[in-house]
Amino acid sequence: MMNTNAPMAGSEKLTVSIIGASGYSGAELTRLLLRHPHAELEHLYAFSQAGNRFSELYPAITCDKTLEHYSGQCESDLYFLALPHGEALKLLPALEKAGKAVIDLSGDFRLRSTLEHEAFYKQTKPETACLTYGMPELFHERIIGARSISNPGCYATSILLGLAPLFLSETENRVTQVNCTAVSGISGAGRSSKTELSFSEMSENMRAYKVGIHQHTPEIMQTLGTSVTDPSFDFTFTPMIGPFTRGIYAGLTLRLEKPEQAETIESLYRDFYRTAPFVRVREQMTEVRHVVNTNFCDIHIASSSKTGSVVIVSAIDNLLKGAAGQAVQNMNLMFGFDETEGLL
Structure with missing residues (x-):
């Protein structure tokens, strides 16, 4: 495919702006783009925080820009939308009409089925x-x-990368069942103040939520070639929130039609991800701390049995590989930069 988003000529940089820069994902995007060699960060837009200096909200990030109110400006080459679900739907048409490239971090444009979108996003x-x-x-x-991209969800990223080789490779061994329990850090719930996410509620605590109704479920099923309304395998997803700031730790228990040795599955995974710079298939058990503050997804084939069950563990940083880092990775591909630029 011809790259219609070719890099800028000479020393000219790609101009980028972030709408929704005051949230956690927006802040991570700001940090990454400030140091990206081919991007010039022009505007940081916010709503309730408009008028405040970015460095007042995030002192650890050296940025002297003031958060602006977005009122339809279309000045930059590329816009990142880091907004609550439903907001990007309102902004995308005008940005596309103005010829701007867009990367949306919400769930507004992920699902092909409008019925599934309505059911899970309300x-x-x-x-x-x-x-x-x-x-x-x-x-x-x-x-x-591509001119416009829908960035994947954080749970979906950790789970799909943990499952994809067994679903999307040329293998006759069919997956018949997947049970997934994934624990996210508190930052996955966003920056807004909520009593149930306070220190006194979450310290030394863990809880499940949105079991059976989480919005990333149809995204996962769609990407694996099926749907929640007519699934080709049994899928159970239990999302949980744990007492740590960032990261997602997913345990995937699969049932295969035919038993498979763990070594054979690991070989399949290594071959599938051989050209993927941000996926590491680990021989040893992975941990959240191995991936925090990186754009890596670590995967470990934990076990397989004679009955056809397989246990796979994956770990990502929910704010980077699950959001801002993957968005910059997409920007690099869209505009012909090295895929790892600004991320290693």
Whole structure:
């Protein structure tokens, strides 16, 4: 595919702006883009925090910009939308009409089925509101040259990268069942103040939430070639929140039609991800601390049995590989930069 988003000529940089820069994902985007060699960060937009200096909200990030109120400006080459679900739907048409590239970090454009979107997000959207799904390890060629990208969800990233080789490789051994328990750090719930996320509520505590109704469920099923309404395998997802700031730790228990040795599965995974710079198939058990503050996804094939069950563990940083880091990775592919630029 021809890359219609070719890099700028000479020393000219790609101009970028962030709408929703005051949240955790927006702050991580700001940090990454400030140091990106091919990007010039022009505007940081916010709503309730407009008028405040960015460095007042995030003193650890050296940035003297003031958060501005967004009122339809279309000055930059690329816009990152780091907004609550439902807001990007309102902004995308005008940005696309102005010829701007967009990477949306919300769930507004991930699902092809409007019925599933309404059921899981409790919002309606036009049938045409579906963008290129930006998971570089699975859809590398589609992302290159795309003008608008829907960035994957954080749980979906950790789970899909842990499952994809067994679903998307040329293998006759079918997966019949997946049980997933994934624990997210508190930052996954966003920056807004909520009593149930306070220190006194979450310290030395853990709890499940949205069991059976989490919005990343149809995203996972769609990417694996099926749907929640007519699934080709049994899928159970239990999201949990744990007493740590950032990271997602996913335990995937699969049932295969035919037993498979752990070594054979690990070999399949290494071959599947051989050209993926941010996926590491680990011989040893991975941990959240191995990936925090990085754009890596670590995967470990924990065990397999004679009955066909397999246990796979994956870990990511929910704010980087699960959000801002993956968004910059998508930007790099869209505009012809090295995929790892600004991320290592």
